[in-house]
Amino acid sequence: MIAIIDYQAGNQTSVLRALKFLGVAAKVTDDPRDLRAASGLIFPGVGAAGQAMERLRRTGLDQEISALIQAGRPFLGICLGCQIMLEFSEENSTPTLGVLPGRTVRFDSHTLDADQRPIRVPHMGWNETRLVRPTSLWQGIEPRDQFYFVHSYYPAPQAELTLGVTEHGREFTSFFGREGLWAVQFHPEKSGRPGLRLLRNFYDYCQKAQNA
Amino acid sequence: MLSKRLIVCLDVRDGLLTKGVKFLDNQNLGDPVEAARRYYLEGADEIVFYDITASAEGRGIFLQVVEKVAEAIFIPFSVGGGLTSVSQMRDVLLAGAEKISVNSAAIKNPPLISQAAAAFGSQAVVLGLDARQVDSPGCPSGYEVVIHGGRAPTGRDAVAWAQEAEKLGAGEICLNSIDADGTQAGFELTLTNRIAQAVSIPVIASGGAGEPRHLWEALTIGEASAALVASIVHFRQYEIRAIKEYLRERGCPIRPVDSIAVLD
Numbered sequence: 001m002i003a004i005i006d007y008q009a010g011n012q013t014s015v016l017r018a019l020k021f022l023g024v025a026a027k028v029t030d031d032p033r034d035l036r037a038a039s040g041l042i043f044p045g046v047g048a049a050g051q052a053m054e055r056l057r058r059t060g061l062d063q064e065i066s067a068l069i070q071a072g073r074p075f076l077g078i079c080l081g082c083q084i085m086l087e088f089s090e091e092n093s094t095p096t097l098g099v100l101p102g103r104t105v106r107f108d109s110h111t112l113d114a115d116q117r118p119i120r121v122p123h124m125g126w127n128e129t130r131l132v133r134p135t136s137l138w139q140g141i142e143p144r145d146q147f148y149f150v151h152s153y154y155p156a157p158q159a160e161l162t163l164g165v166t167e168h169g170r171e172f173t174s175f176f177g178r179e180g181l182w183a184v185q186f187h188p189e190k191s192g193r194p195g196l197r198l199l200r201n202f203y204d205y206c207q208k209a210q211n212a
Numbered sequence: 213m214l215s216k217r218l219i220v221c222l223d224v225r226d227g228l229l230t231k232g233v234k235f236l237d238n239q240n241l242g243d244p245v246e247a248a249r250r251y252y253l254e255g256a257d258e259i260v261f262y263d264i265t266a267s268a269e270g271r272g273i274f275l276q277v278v279e280k281v282a283e284a285i286f287i288p289f290s291v292g293g294g295l296t297s298v299s300q301m302r303d304v305l306l307a308g309a310e311k312i313s314v315n316s317a318a319i320k321n322p323p324l325i326s327q328a329a330a331a332f333g334s335q336a337v338v339l340g341l342d343a344r345q346v347d348s349p350g351c352p353s354g355y356e357v358v359i360h361g362g363r364a365p366t367g368r369d370a371v372a373w374a375q376e377a378e379k380l381g382a383g384e385i386c387l388n389s390i391d392a393d394g395t396q397a398g399f400e401l402t403l404t405n406r407i408a409q410a411v412s413i414p415v416i417a418s419g420g421a422g423e424p425r426h427l428w429e430a431l432t433i434g435e436a437s438a439a440l441v442a443s444i445v446h447f448r449q450y451e452i453r454a455i456k457e458y459l460r461e462r463g464c465p466i467r468p469v470d471s472i473a474v475l476d
Contacts, residue, residue, distance in 0.1 A: 013308065017283055047333045109412050114213055120414050120437060122335055122383060126215040126257055126467040146215060146467040148288060150310075150335045150383075167213050190288050190310065192252070 002026040002203060003038035005065065005081075007055045011044045011189065015078065018189040018196060024203045032064050040206030041065070041073055044189075045080030049104065049153075050092025052080055062097060069099045074180050074206045076137075082176075082183035083155050091153050100177065102157030111169030119169035122152045129164040129174045129186065137182050137201050138164075145194035147186035149174070155185060180209065215467045216431045217257040217438035218456060219416060220445055222247055224293075225264050227273035233446045245280045251445070252285040254452045255469030259285065260313070260386070260440065263293035275307050282308020292340055292386075298327050305332060313386055315340030316359035319366055319373070322380060329381025338416075339382040343370035343403055344390040355403050362390035370403070371410045378411045385411060386440065388418040396422030396444065404434030416440055424450060424458035431464055 002019060004012050004026055012028045019026040026042075027034060035041060043065065045052055056062040069075050077085045084096040089104035096104070109121045126146040131138050154172040164175030166185070174185040182202070188195035223230040224244050232240040233247045241247050248259050261281075263274045271294075278291060291304045292313030301312040312332075318325050318339060328337045346356040348367075355370035374385055387407050389400035399420045408415040414437035417430035427439040444450050453469045460466045 013306075014282070014310075017308065018286055021283070021286070046335065117435065118412065120214075120412055122413070123214060124335065124384065124414050125217050125437065127213065144468055149214075150288075187288075190286060192286055196286060 001034075001038050002040050002042060002206060003035050004028045004042045004044060005035065005061065006030040007045070007052060007059065007061055011046050011079070011187070014187075014189045015042055015044045015199075018199055019203070022196060022200050022203065024200075030059060030061060032060075035064060035068060039074070039210040040202065041068060041075050042202070043075065043077040043081035043085070045078065045084070046150075047080060048091055049080065049084055049089035049096060050094045052084060053094050053096060056084075056097070066097060066099055069181060072180065074202070074209050075182070076202050077183040078189070079151060079185060079187055082185055083153060085177075085183050086155055086157055089153065100157055100161060100181070100183070102155060102161065102176075104153050105156050106153050107168065113169050114167075122150055123154075123168045124150045126191075127166050127168065127174075127186075129166050129184075131164045131175075133163045135163050135179060135182070136205055137198060139201050140197045141194050147174075147184075147188065147191040147195060149186045151185060155183065157183075180205065213465045214437075215257070215465045216436075216459065217416075218255075218427070218452060218459075218466070219258045219260055219438050219440045220251045220256045220452070221260045221262065221418070221440050221442040223262045223264055223442075224274060224277065226267075226270040227265075227277050230264065231443075231446060234448045236448075236451075244277050245284055248281045248289065249284045251452065252287055255456060255467075256287065256452055257467055258287060258438070259289040261289065261291045261293075261309075263291065265294070275303055278304060278307035278309055290338055292338070296321075296324075298324070298331050301328055301332065305336060311336050311338050311384070313338035313340045315342065318377065319357060319359050319368065322376065325377055325380040325382050329383070334381045334383035334413075337382050338384045338386050339374070339377040340386050340388070341370065341374060341377070341407070342388045342390050345400075345403070353406055355406070358390055362393070371406055374407045374411050378413050382413065384414045384416065386416040386418055387436075389420060392420030393418075395420055398422065398426040399430040399434060399436075399439070401429055401434045404430055404436050408435035408437075414438065422449075424455045427455060428459055428462055428464060431459065
């Protein structure tokens with residue numbers, strides 16, 4: 001079973017629907033027993049970092065998540081979930097979980113795009129993620145595939161953690177982590193075929209890790 | 213680089229499409245869930261539903277439609293039409309839509325935008341803005357906001373309202389030209405460009421699409437982030453694939469269609 005961590009963050013049911021479509025057993029839950037029993041964890045989220053961290057601290061889920069990651073449980077952070085895996089977010093100037101080194105910073109709307117117009121913030125719509133380091137999560141995903149983004153802040157992890165980059169006025173990290181601990185800024189649950197493929201790759205990894 | 217989006221609009225009344233939608237196999241469809249799924253597979257980047265139901269009973273049926281759509285398509289979709297309160301918006305978002313759009317209700321009660329943005333985040337709040345060309349001192353931009361499907365003038369300047377809505381927390385503006393709507397003669401490019409220049413949030417051009425060139429104009433000259441189509445795809449004048457190929461060949465960044473075929 002895949003546990004989708006519920007901290008009232010908005011898009012947990014979209015992730016659940018996508019997994020259901022893939023025939024993957026999954027549950028939206030905030031019960032630590034479910035999280036410990038799961039073969040893998042998905043950490044979704046839309047909204048503001050400050051509020052999200054406050055909820056995680058209040059429920060003790062922050063400690064639970066960090067402990068499970070330490071123990072090597074397969075983990076996938078999505079959008080806000082990906083940002084708060086880092087140490088600090090400029091949004092609400094909030095210290096975040098810090099399971100990976102780096103910060104979350106705001107797009108500068110004075111940056112110019114390729115057509116010499118100021119970029120629009122939020123970065124909303126479809127864009128490419130160019131893979132810079134191979135990882136099993138990317139199997140079956142083509143270079144021309146695009147993913148759906150909607151965010152005003154972007155993750156800036158330690159350089160060695162970057163797995164994929166996206167262009168919006170500047171190049172930013174849209175995919176980072178290491179084998180078994182992944183974070184994506186885009187929404188795989190809303191990115192059509194490549195997004196579904198990524199979620200299935202995550203599930204396959206979780207199954208293998210469980211049986212190993 | 214961020215792609216320009218092609219958005220398909222579906223009008224729903226009492227849970228059914230108000231006009232049939234024809235597909236390649238010539239089937240005529242009235243089921244919004246089936247139509248959404250087909251457009252998803254054909255390469256639409258996003259779907260917009262307008263619920264033009266008047267009755268409370270019809271609204272309940274519509275929420276069931278939203279739930280079914282959310283299970284059938286894995287691209288973003290938004291819902292508009294008659295939403296006047298945060299609790300109605302919450303129902304639609306919980307049913308599975310990514311975004312809600314407000315139009316007349318926001319003109320009458322602007323704090324509704326900030327309330328919605330505070331509750332769901334700006335990314336979920338689209339301002340629907342219907343405008344028409346006027347010659348009036350109250351509208352220095354030359355465009356006035358109209359409500360109730362274009363029937364009621366408001367005396368408000370369209371550019372000023374777009375900027376105010378952005379400040380209140382709207383995450384996107386769906387800009388519909390009442391003058392161009394239904395003409396299939398092209399988008400109102402001056403209006404689109406004026407609004408796109410005036411705000412930093414994405415602007416969706418709506419009203420007037422008759423051929424692929426019109427979308428290219430809206431996305432380049434108009435500087436829109438997305439263009440909305442309805443009849444030209446519903447009645448199979450053009451396929452989504454053909455429109456996207458046209459745009460791509462002319463240098464518009466566009467998500468390729470074949471990247472969203474069903475999962476292998």
